[in-house]
């Protein structure tokens with residue numbers, strides 16, 4: 001299974017954010033998406049998840065000889081700021097989620113406690129109201145939902161930054177275990193995390209995606225090389241076009 005993006009464009013008014021995104025993501029890999037603040041990572045995720053319409057281009061899922069448009073149900077999105085119903089307990093929310101998604105959840109009679117165990121959410125925490133959960137616990141609940149509905153594409157917008165070191169390590173292992181069945185795209189500003197967890201790194205600049213050559217990652221000065229790639233002058237094209245349009 002591949003996710004193929006061709007000529008994806010998105011502007012806000014005259015401000016061009018994604019100018020021409022072309023990329024092919026493969027199932028079984030974790031992709032690390034790097035880019036400076038405001039380069040359009042969240043915009044790209046919002047377009048992929050269907051929350052924002054694109055202005056142009058195609059986003060297709062290709063499986064052997066079959067090609068179809070990416071649809072909302074194909075994509076799971078872990079937001080950097082988790083959005084969950086605060087008035088339910090974690091347990092109640094997941095039970096409700098299973099009920100309303102019964103047509104797409106394969107396993108019948110899902111063992112809720114086993115799921116919470118897998119996410120290392122303690123027995124008493126699962127019966128607390130979500131409004132009392134920490135940011136990291138809410139992210140865990142969001143990820144738990146993907147174990148149930150198994151979306152083809154999972155987008156993670158800076159989620160591991162809210163986890164303590166133990167939980168971050170558990171989550172990294174969970175993502176590694178999940179990757180064989182999914183296309184995982186992970187946006188982060190933490191270079192160490194990206195190189196540690198991801199199979200491929202891509203940079204969003206110029207309003208488009210550029211893969212980082214795997215050879216760079218084996219070199220002793222890879223951090224300096226990536227910082228150089230991320231530097232402002234790489235965004236000149238989009239900045240210039242926006243400036244021409246009178247935006248900057």
Ligand SMILES: Nc1ncnc2c1ncn2[C@@H]1O[C@H](COP(=O)(O)OP(=O)(O)OP(=O)(O)O)[C@@H](O)[C@H]1O
Nearest residue numbers: 012013015017035036037038039040041042043044
């Ligand atoms: N709904 C919107 N309306 C107008 N402009 C927007 C909208 N959403 C994003 N933008 C603009 O698009 C640009 C890209 O924003 P985006 O949030 O996608 O960047 P980002 O790479 O995720 O940034 P960060 O790393 O800081 O989270 C920014 O200039 C932002 O102000």
